[in-house]
Amino acid sequence: xxxxxxxxxxxxxxxxxxxxxxxxxxxxxxxxxxxxxxxxxxxxxxxxxxxxxxxxxxxxxxxxxxxxxxxxxxxxxxxxxxxxxxxxxxxxxxxxxxxxxxxxxxxxxxxxxxxxxxxxxxxxxxxxxxxxxxxxxxxxxxxxxxxxxxxxxxxxxxxxxxxxxxxxxxxxxxxxxxxxxxxxxxxxxxxxxxxxxxxxxxxxxxxxxxxxxxxxxxxxxxxxxxxxxxxxxxxxxxxxxxxxxxxxxxxxxxxxxxxxxxxxxxxxxxxxxxxxxxxxxxxxxxxxxxxxxxxxxxxxxxxxxxxxxx
Amino acid sequence: xxxxxxxxxxxxxxxxxxxxxxxxxxxxxxxxxxxxxxxxxxxxxxxxxxxxxxxxxxxxxxxxxxxxxxxxxxxxxxxxxxxxxxxxxxxxxxxxxxxxxxxxxxxxxxxxxxxxxxxxxxxxxxxxxxxxxxxxxxxxxxxxxxxxxxxxxxxxxxxxxxxxxxxxxxxxxxxxxxxxxxxxxxxxxxxxxxxxxxxxxxxxxxxxxxxxxxxxxxxxxxxxxxxxxxxxxxxxxxxxxxxxxxxxxxxxxxxxxxxxxxxxxxxxxxxxxx
Numbered sequence: 359x360x361x362x363x364x365x366x367x368x369x370x371x372x373x374x375x376x377x378x379x380x381x382x383x384x385x386x387x388x389x390x391x392x393x394x395x396x397x398x399x400x401x402x403x404x405x406x407x408x409x410x411x412x413x414x415x416x417x418x419x420x421x422x423x424x425x426x427x428x429x430x431x432x433x434x435x436x437x438x439x440x441x442x443x444x445x446x447x448x449x450x451x452x453x454x455x456x457x458x459x460x461x462x463x464x465x466x467x468x469x470x471x472x473x474x475x476x477x478x479x480x481x482x483x484x485x486x487x488x489x490x491x492x493x494x495x496x497x498x499x500x501x502x503x504x505x506x507x508x509x510x511x512x513x514x515x516x517x518x519x520x521x522x523x524x525x526x527x528x529x530x531x532x533x534x535x536x537x538x539x540x541x542x543x544x545x546x547x548x549x550x551x552x553x554x555x556x557x558x559x560x561x562x563x564x565x566x567x568x569x570x571x572x573x574x575x576x577x578x579x580x581x582x583x584x585x586x587x588x589x590x591x592x593x594x595x596x597x598x599x600x601x602x603x604x605x606x607x608x609x610x611x612x613x614x615x616x617x618x619x620x621x622x623x624x625x626x627x628x629x630x631x632x633x634x635x636x637x638x639x640x641x642x643x644x645x646x647x648x649x650x651x652x653x654x655x656x657x658x659x660x661x662x663x664x665x666x667x668x
Numbered sequence: 669x670x671x672x673x674x675x676x677x678x679x680x681x682x683x684x685x686x687x688x689x690x691x692x693x694x695x696x697x698x699x700x701x702x703x704x705x706x707x708x709x710x711x712x713x714x715x716x717x718x719x720x721x722x723x724x725x726x727x728x729x730x731x732x733x734x735x736x737x738x739x740x741x742x743x744x745x746x747x748x749x750x751x752x753x754x755x756x757x758x759x760x761x762x763x764x765x766x767x768x769x770x771x772x773x774x775x776x777x778x779x780x781x782x783x784x785x786x787x788x789x790x791x792x793x794x795x796x797x798x799x800x801x802x803x804x805x806x807x808x809x810x811x812x813x814x815x816x817x818x819x820x821x822x823x824x825x826x827x828x829x830x831x832x833x834x835x836x837x838x839x840x841x842x843x844x845x846x847x848x849x850x851x852x853x854x855x856x857x858x859x860x861x862x863x864x865x866x867x868x869x870x871x872x873x874x875x876x877x878x879x880x881x882x883x884x885x886x887x888x889x890x891x892x893x894x895x896x897x898x899x900x901x902x903x904x905x906x907x908x909x910x911x912x913x914x915x916x917x918x919x920x921x922x923x924x925x926x927x928x929x930x931x932x933x934x935x936x937x938x939x940x941x942x
Contacts, residue, residue: 407782408775409941424782427685435779441772443700450699457692458780498776
């Protein structure tokens with residue numbers, strides 16, 4: 359369990375994280391989403407006691423990181439790939455981490471085998487690929503068999519087989535009752551892996567809840583309605599409190615009523631419908647619509663207008 | 669009779685924590701090649717200079733004039749190579765800290781041990797011990813090698829002569845203290861290149877700048893320079909006693925430098941974001 363309370367962090371003139379509060383409960387994968395530069399890594403470093411917040415606090419299993427006697431046995435983290443001395447072997451990197459927290463040599467071999475680096479453990483890390491570096495970072499996170507795990511962009515640099523492995527690993531760790539917190543800027547990946555989401559933009563919380571709620575709330579599920587007498591239909595639906603937006607000349611996007619209710623109302627008013635279809639936005643669309651205003655760095659493609667949400 | 673033994677959990681776990689940390693830092697120190705290369709380089713220059721000094725003095729003794737013969741210090745001359753080792757141990761001391769920042773390992777280290785002052789303490793204990801042991805081995809080695817090569821009529825020194833043992837032991841002490849100074853500088857500066865430059869600047873460049881200034885101004889400061897102190901500490905015959913600190917006062921000053929650098933470095937390590 360991670361509890362983040364009112365976390366604020368300022369670097370010189372930029373506020374990296376602003377009054378951020380959320381929880382990472384046990385037993386599920388909590389995705390941490392935000393555009394590049396939105397403060398995800400800063401938040402993770404503050405959870406790990408590496409950066410000092412200007413305001414607010416983090417509790418891990420009810421205690422501050424600094425007060426954990428053997429932190430690696432309670433929290434495991436992959437914060438950056440290959441943040442390891444290139445001249446040291448994978449084995450020795452994990453070995454020294456184990457020694458700091460009184461973890462056995464046997465466990466060192468075990469986690470290296472677990473991530474598939476058993477055969478190359480004695481090789482120097484400088485010769486490792488990015489994907490092997492990620493695996494080594496994951497081995498370090500798993501070393502103390504901790505109940506709380508943080509992964510910052512764990513699938514970066516992994517091949518498809520590695521991505522699948524990480525996905526199953528995260529779900530498996532959560533299924534064992536651990537609190538799993540994974541950051542990513544890839545919505546599609548989060549849609550496959552996460553149960554809950556914490557979404558931030560420009561360092562502030564935008565949304566916290568289940569993936570399904572997030573999609574429903576934001577891009578909003580709506581119902582597309584087509585028919586010959588759209589103006590009359592609009593009047594009927596708006597009287598019932600729906601929010602109706604025209605989609606071009608021949609369709610309506612109806613928010614606030616489900617398809618069954620719309621169908622009943624149309625029938626009661628003897629209005630013909632040609633289409634009555636519930637629309638669900640993808641997580642990606644939901645995320646885009648939510649964070650468009652808080653993206654720090656916009657790219658531009660020549661002469662192509664930025665697509666707006668349909 | 670039942671004896672109830674309550675394990676002293678708090679103290680024992682704290683002690684265990686420190687021994688775990690020492691072992692972990694030792695693993696880090698011994699598993700990078702730079703540690704062994706720097707020690708090897710120190711051995712080559714220190715013993716090499718001792719051998720060259722012993723051989724050339726013996727060969728050229730007949731060209732020495734009366735004053736040169738009177739002030740000849742067979743101990744000091746064979747320990748001159750330690751000056752190079754003082755620069756090289758700085759590289760080792762710096763890298764123990766700065767390589768962690770350069771590679772990002774520091775974040776793993778501090779996540780594993782959030783009590784940051786203990787991390788620097790463990791590093792200081794190991795760097796200090798390794799540098800001291802290496803320094804003493806090389807100092808005694810250089811002395812014995814050099815004396816063995818000094819041939820009659822050039823005089824040679826014996827450890828039993830006054831001041832000789834002090835000078836040879838002092839040579840190792842200098843290496844140990846300067847290793848700690850370098851570690852402290854690296855904890856403050858955090859970049860390998862910057863920390864090594866600062867260290868070398870303090871040892872080599874500051875005295876050179878001082879010597880370009882009027883001696884009434886530079887003399888009182890020069891005796892506090894590490895190279896000057898180490899020269900006094902590794903010599904038996906010293907010229908101009910008045911302008912130098914005594915060997916042990918010098919050692920105290922070096923220890924003070926190391927303590928200040930480690931103190932400031934430790935304070936910054938605890939305060940700053942990793």
